[in-house]
Amino acid sequence: MGSRDRRRDGATDDRAMYRALAGFAGADLSQEQMLEVLLQTAMAAVGSGNRDAVEAISAALVEKPDLNGWRAFVARDLARRLPAAVEQVWTRGWEPADVVRYAGRRLGLARGALAAEVVTEHLAGYAAVTVDPRWHEQTAEFEAAAWWPSGSTAAQAHLNRDGWVTFAPELLELVAFLLVLPGLERIGPPPGDYRPVPGETGSTPVAPKHVDERVLSRIRALLAKAEATTSEAEAEAFTAGAQERMARHSIDMAMVQAGQGGGGRGERPATRRIWIDPPYEQSKTVLLNAVAVANRCRSVWTKNIGFCTVIGFAADVDAVEALFTSLLVQATTAMTRAGRIEEAGGRSRTKSFRQSFLAAYAFRIGERLAEVTQEQTEAARVELGDDRLLPVLASRQQDVEERFAELFPSVTRGRRIKVGDRMGWASGRGAADQASLGTSTAVRP
Incomplete structure (x- = not known):
């Protein structure tokens, strides 16, 4: 059996992460710059598995006073980045089950459940016939049915239900996690690129069966x-x-x-x-x-x-x-x-x-x-x-x-x-x- 290591991206020195947080607290930055500092620092912390740094970043996020619409800005920006981060994961060779399993393993079961909702929501935006049937099977196993209102997103619904202090750090950590996932071997077409086999019918294709x-x-x-x-x-x-x-x-x-x-x-x-x-x-x-x-x-x-x-x-x-x-x-x-x-x-x-x-x-x-x-x-x-x-x-x-x-x-x-x-x-x-x-x-x- 072969063995293949995949080193996590974004690992950095702990002191550099804390210097970035100190700069965030004291510098005169725009909202865009402040959020970018937090996101980049979160990516480094998640990539290196530094839970202490993740907690420090979460604290910096939620303890900043809500001046000039800070919280609304962060919510909008992270909600915008989330689908792009998911899309990037597909181009790196990950599949839905991989993302959910790894998120649960690295970040905890609650984050894994959130990843399942986000992945399922994202794939629903594609025509079903352009998504590999195996991916449909994987998302069906998540049982992550859309509980959020029509016209809303899972992230927005969580913010409304769970509150800023609870959910904003979870959302930031999930976005950072998705952005630092390493590349994997691509074992199937990403969503949008799949084409049904000849003779396949129905809005949701069924994986061709090669087994009795x-x-x-x-x-x-x-x-x-x-x-x-x-x-x-x-x-x-x-x-x-x-x-x-x-x-x-x-x-x-x-x-x-x-x-x-x-x-x-x-x-x-x-x-x-x-x-x-x-x-x-x-x-x-x-x-x-x-x-x-x-x-x-x-x-x-x-x-x-x-x-x-x-x-x-x-x-x-x-x-x-x-x-x-x-x-x-x-x-x-x-x-x-x-x-x-x-x-x-x-x-x-x-x-x-x-x-x-x-x-x-x-x-x-x-x-x-x-x-x-x-x-x-x-x-x-x-x-x-x-x-x-x-x-x-x-x-x-x-x-x-x-x-x-x-x-x-x-x-x-x-x-x-x-x-x-x-x-x-x-x-x-x-x-x-x-x-x-x-x-x-x-x-x-």
Whole structure:
């Protein structure tokens, strides 16, 4: 798995930020100049993650006397800058879900909810058919319905409802946050540039489906059973059965695409960002990479921001996301169970034990998933013949590699995980055996 750092823009010396605030308080500046000082200082503080400076900037904003319409001016100016800042984010490669997740992670859940409202409001200004269907799906998940009056904006409504002292600092911080977001790889068209696929109808386009939803539903049902059961034998059978269905469905879809597009090149590889929540992020990315490789995908970890980019064909990427989510639940359950067993040793709750456990779990899961995929590929070779199957799989793998190289031409290999607890490693490897060994013969759809 590759690793890619994205350094935050706007980092600066703390003393420079406080000098700027001192100048704001004492200098004879116009309203435009005063707000510009605050915004630039806020951008530096947010970019460097300096919460003390953010608080100082908020205080300077709200404590300034409301002379000559200062508050009304700030409200108008920030409301004007907000949509431009959102527009700039799209040109830098961010998608709606990315903005909301990162805002919640960096600024807190309240700011994340505000970002969801602002993003949803902004996209509503475009003709629905000019926005990528995936973006519509992402904003629908926010459930950020417009509660503000018609003719108003979310920012104006918040100011009226929450008051200047409460909301003005939130608005300033959100604008600053959007302006310092670094550039990302563009994985889809920005709003306004999307064009519907031929034959697509309706005011809100639906993302083209490259996966049989019935198969995906069965896979998710198997994974849900694996998460819910207390029997390790049942969990291993359900998980293995899900991977078998994933692997076979991938082959079936590849052959269908080959028949429709010629040589398997009718469909372009998909790209999806999967956010990795703390703690133990490195071990979780190893698990995601193991699942991705077993399903003929590639993954890259953008460590400083907190997500992995998975590249592969749509059916495979759907499978990777579903299985990774399930295996995280199973790994956490197994880690908790192992911790109770090893608790007498006093190490089961340490960071080293859990990091080692999850790393071993991820490596062993990768081996097992690869075995299942290989078994299904061999079965398909017998059924279809090498001359039909192998060129298609090779062509699709080449497409994935080309897309990977296009997006990440200078990616570097991530550092190896340091395993500091042998007991955790042994426990994690054993839990992975229990989670993924077995066949689907005992599994019913």
